[in-house]
Amino acid sequence: MFSTGLLALVAILPAFVNAQSPIFGQCGGIGWSGATTCASGSTCTFSNAYYSQCLPSSNGGGGGTTTTPVGTTTKPSGTTTVTTPVTSQTPAAGNPFTGHNIFLTPFYAAEVAAAAANITDATTKAKALSVANIPTFTWFDTVSKVPSLGTYLASASAQGKSSGTPSLVQIIVYDLPDRDCAAAASNGEFSIADNGQANYFNYIDQIVAQIKPFPDVRVVAIIEPDSLANLVTNLSVQKCANAQTTYLACVTYAMQQLSTLSNVFSYLDAGHAGWLGWPANLSPAAQLFTSLYKSAGSPSTVRGLATNVANYNALVAASPDPITQGNNNYDEALYIAALAPLLTSSGFPAHFIVDQGRSGVQNIRQAWGDWCNVKGAGFGTRPTLNTGISAVDAIVWAKPGGECDGTSNSSAARFDFHCALSDADQPAPEAGTWFQEFFTTLVTKANPPL
Ligand SMILES: *[C@@H]1O[C@H](CO)[C@@H](O)[C@H](O)[C@H]1NC(C)=O
Numbered sequence: 207m208f209s210t211g212l213l214a215l216v217a218i219l220p221a222f223v224n225a226q227s228p229i230f231g232q233c234g235g236i237g238w239s240g241a242t243t244c245a246s247g248s249t250c251t252f253s254n255a256y257y258s259q260c261l262p263s264s265n266g267g268g269g270g271t272t273t274t275p276v277g278t279t280t281k282p283s284g285t286t287t288v289t290t291p292v293t294s295q296t297p298a299a300g301n302p303f304t305g306h307n308i309f310l311t312p313f314y315a316a317e318v319a320a321a322a323a324n325i326t327d328a329t330t331k332a333k334a335l336s337v338a339n340i341p342t343f344t345w346f347d348t349v350s351k352v353p354s355l356g357t358y359l360a361s362a363s364a365q366g367k368s369s370g371t372p373s374l375v376q377i378i379v380y381d382l383p384d385r386d387c388a389a390a391a392s393n394g395e396f397s398i399a400d401n402g403q404a405n406y407f408n409y410i411d412q413i414v415a416q417i418k419p420f421p422d423v424r425v426v427a428i429i430e431p432d433s434l435a436n437l438v439t440n441l442s443v444q445k446c447a448n449a450q451t452t453y454l455a456c457v458t459y460a461m462q463q464l465s466t467l468s469n470v471f472s473y474l475d476a477g478h479a480g481w482l483g484w485p486a487n488l489s490p491a492a493q494l495f496t497s498l499y500k501s502a503g504s505p506s507t508v509r510g511l512a513t514n515v516a517n518y519n520a521l522v523a524a525s526p527d528p529i530t531q532g533n534n535n536y537d538e539a540l541y542i543a544a545l546a547p548l549l550t551s552s553g554f555p556a557h558f559i560v561d562q563g564r565s566g567v568q569n570i571r572q573a574w575g576d577w578c579n580v581k582g583a584g585f586g587t588r589p590t591l592n593t594g595i596s597a598v599d600a601i602v603w604a605k606p607g608g609e610c611d612g613t614s615n616s617s618a619a620r621f622d623f624h625c626a627l628s629d630a631d632q633p634a635p636e637a638g639t640w641f642q643e644f645f646t647t648l649v650t651k652a653n654p655p656l
Pocket residue numbers: 320321323324640642
């Protein structure tokens with residue numbers, strides 16, 4: 207059913223490795239073994255010892271400072287494009303969060319209440335309890351959890367009716383077959399070899415069926431954390447290469463089916479600054495998102511991209527963390543500023559939401575790729591629509607703080623070495639289960655303080 211469009215998409219992906227670097231791609235620097243020539247219309251320009259980048263020839267190069275504006279908006283006339291600087295506070299039209307109360311997930315509230323009950327220090331306990339009032343996303347990471355979505359929506363609908371302000375429920379769609387293809391900690395329940403694609407389609411159908419009776423509740427969905435980023439950078443991993451066609455078919459199906467409901471707004475997951483934000487990955491990422499979106503029929507309810515989901519980067523870092531060495535896009539705002547124009551020019555809606563749930567403390571990792579239960583992390587900026595960046599619809603808490611990133615038990619089937627690194631909090635239980643010690647640290651190190 208998807209074969210023609212998807213195969214065309216598959217065919218373009220491996221080409222990034224050997225071809226000339228695309229505009230804005232990397233073309234040199236310490237450790238770089240890829241192409242050193244640039245696509246026509248761009249010139250390989252020295253940025254620093256780690257990076258030379260293909261910049262449009264008219265740009266004149268001169269790396270170092272990033273001045274790329276973010277958030278292009280089109281005036282009603284439809285002819286003039288205005289660029290808005292990073293500091294703009296102009297809210298973008300069509301922000302799906304506007305005018306809604308975000309529903310508090312009862313499951314997370316119960317986890318937080320149980321955790322707070324185990325904290326003896328009165329000040330810390332009170333701060334911990336306050337976390338139950340901060341909205342997070344709910345991860346539907348198994349098909350068995352999907353029925354609880356209907357329960358949440360029923361409560362959200364009732365709250366909307368009694369308050370007079372409609373409710374918004376935040377969900378994460380996360381059940382791809384051969385999930386987490388480049389790591390081990392979050393392996394899912396479905397396998398491609400064992401009917402995974404059909405099982406996934408059924409999972410999406412069940413989500414749609416749960417939402418359908420509640421057109422009065424708005425749903426914001428983040429689609430499949432890590433999966434598309436894995437297809438941009440990790441096709442050398444056999445499990446990812448094998449999963450490519452299935453991931454594309456499944457994400458296309460998710461976009462199409464969710465867009466049959468006019469109250470659902472989707473953001474595809476786009477990794478983070480330290481992943482797709484490297485100059486060499488930006489253009490391939492924009493191409494992948496755009497091709498996939500177009501192959502799904504450019505659904506109007508696909509709103510944009512989610513970044514930093516379950517990661518630890520700042521939206522705006524006070525200064526570059528040393529681990530970001532060489533990347534001009536050293537925080538999420540810079541990553542978004544670099545990616546947005548590529549999306550806009552290729553026809554993908556350049557709107558974003560950014561997870562800041564665990565980004566309160568910076569400069570605590572030993573490498574940018576460290577993602578597991580980072581020691582010393584604190585809760586970050588509260589969810590808000592006042593993002594300071596017109597392309598960013600909302601700062602959100604996508605990963606419920608306190609739920610574990612992955613086990614540190616090296617004998618466990620889902621062990622990933624990142625969870626036993628010296629900057630990972632240990633001992634850590636299985637991914638998704640409660641990690642009390644990690645939670646209390648998030649509470650005490652919250653920035654701004656709770
Ligand atoms: C709280 O403490 C009780 C008793 O020690 C224990 O059974 C329970 O698992 C703890 N809960 C959490 C969330 O740590």
